[in-house]
Amino acid sequence: MPEILVQLFGLATIASAIRAFVPLYLATLGGVFNERSGIVNIGIDGMMIFGTWFGAWGALQWGPVAGLLTAVAAGVAVAAIHGMATITFRVDHIVSGVAINILAIGMPRFLSIVAYGQGTQSPQVPSLPKIDLPGLGEQSIMVPVTVLLGFGAWFVLTRTIFGLRLRSAGENPRAAESLGVRVRGQRWAGVLISGGFAGLAGGYLSIELVGLYREGMNQGRGFIALAALILGNWSPIGAAFACLLFAWTEALTVFLRVDWINNAFIQSLPYIVTLVVLALFFRRVRPPKAVGQAYEAGSPV
């Protein structure tokens, strides 16, 4: 097989893509929930960062499973700030999200200094036992868990009463409210679930993928997740395909080496592909109608 094909589609590339897929897809699933409920969450990246830090910290204290749960809890807690700002105080969603991302720049460093005596890194943390996927080498047990969560999210959104109400809050909150749906409650649920997913995604990065917390390890994955959300047309199934694409380009940054292409270009592939794909598909997707709009019960608009 020609070298270039091996680089593009070899098992090593695919295995690496699967590893990259997990955090991206988890974060995107979270995004599906908050956006479908009507809340924009560009703070996903920040929530992931908190997940990476608290995941590693929890794993150090109590082991990897508890670490992942700590990461989830951290994500939910940060999401609660976002919910408070956007739902309770009706702050602009973008502003609140940016604030959370800024918080995620400073806070973990401070926490690291307190916990580890230095600002940028944690000690090695314990990981979960790996599973052996045929042909794809050792993978985290989180890989099948993520696939299950994807199905779960799809089921909840499309097949449950909760999902219908959550989507109604994002499409037409006034109509929903007029039928007795508690729009604020639905939006709270959307935001908190989103935080949980983002936290879990971060926890996977530090506990499972790298084995420690390192500053900047998230590399803007939360923003790529936002792109995957759009490309996946706000559906858990669509998001899976979008995330596979982005994860694959991320794997290429490691495995693709072509003489006549500058390596810096290859390194920035995930971001370039994100931009191009968004530019091409943005007009074909359909966002929830009322996403990003503040809602007050009984308000006339």
Place this chain on the structure above:
Amino acid sequence: MATEATEVTGDGPSEARRRSPAIECRGVTRRYAGVVANDQIDLEVAEGEIHALVGENGAGKSTLMKMLYGLEQPDEGEILVRGEPQVIDSPRKAIELRIGMVHQHFMLVDAFTVAENIVLGAEPDKGGGRLDLEEAERRVGELARGFGTPLDPHARVEDIGVGQQQRVEILKLLYRGADILILDEPTAVLVPQEVEELFDNMRQLKADGKTIIFIAHSLDEVLQVADRITVLRDGKVIDTVAAADTDTHQVAEMMVGRPVLLRRVEGKATPGGPMLQVKDVRVTAGGKEVLAGLDLDVRRSEIYGLAGVEGNGQAELVEALVGLTIPETGRVYLDDDELTRADVRTRRQAGLAYIPEDRHARGMVLQMLVSENSVLGVQERAPFSRRGLLDLKAIRRRAVELIRGFRVKAPSVTAPAYALSGGNQQKLVLGREFASKPKLLIAAHPTRGLDIGATQFVWQELVEARDEGVAVLLISSNLEEILALADRVGVIYDGRIVAQVRGSEATMSELGLYMTGARGGDEEPAA
């Protein structure tokens, strides 16, 4: 039960009092900053009657209904439901009390199916919180069958017509077991046939023992279906009368405080050369040819009335004229300019004005101020802006002019547009478009939601604009309006103009035949 209810209400309020009324308002008052929307309202709606609420735009009808549905709270007074005083502080509470409301502007989730919209908030459970969609669709199908023409539970709400959307709204209430139904201007968006159907449905609901309160501006419609009528003026109840004992003149006089009559407006029409020319325009949407080589011309100083049953290409024609869609073939000329592919702004600068059929989707930005809405679309022209900067004073001045000139009832020019009543929002849009001094005015359902006085006023304005040389393309499902105004009438059917007659020679029955496709098609359009 049904006939009994009719008899009770037929005999007037004193008889109805024997049973507790379905709804009773005592001294209900609701104030907004600067306005008393409802002032000491006493209203009694008997069980099992159809009770109409009429009044001018801004009289306070919607406000009163919103209080019954828990969307607004009274500042003073009390509301009794079936004889019990109740605090209706949310729609949820209203639903508990089996009160349901169809709003003046529909509240539907466009992306959801008919069934999903109907069951939302009260969904059948398969166990464990799983949505039982089959059960939902079955129940919706069942409800819909006993209620007029069939309705596909799987269809997306955005893909069905307004008439059907309204039935979805009503089914939403019935699904929840509501037996007091509030309909805010249900007929405004319907074509005459659909109005008939709605009224049949209302009568059937009444026969099933439901109580219906509805708001309408057409007094003929009100008298046709209502048992009793309550007239509101400036937030106060003027009187409640039995429909059998009154007529349109009397009700209109109570509404306005002086006699009014809707009549054909005469002007001196001397149509000139062609202003708008549409040649062989084709548009396909969803694989279907919605405009099938349409030809049309409107002359200077002419009102061209386009009649037709909704969904025969009117909406697409307007979009092609305004620049919201570009036709696949054909040409559009305004005066001497070809505008087939021009954008909206170019067209507006070339002298086109547009009164859209849905004021919320296209006519205005509800969150923006009345003053800002008064110059929307002309904001880049002098005197409203100079060198890219808005002149707020000039904008406010224009808003004040519009409010005066078009008798818009607004708390102030710095109020948000949503603080205006539905009809007053419409008047603001009308005023703005008239004021832009157009060469061609496209008026889609211009009097939808307006009271009689305002309708008469707008008719007058349309005629005056015509007499000043404006070409007017009037699209209306209201044949009365077309016959009252049009110098020439064209009937659109299946994406083509199938008949053209002089306004003075047109008759309802003839137009009706063309509109339903019973006549016409391929013979040359005359006139």
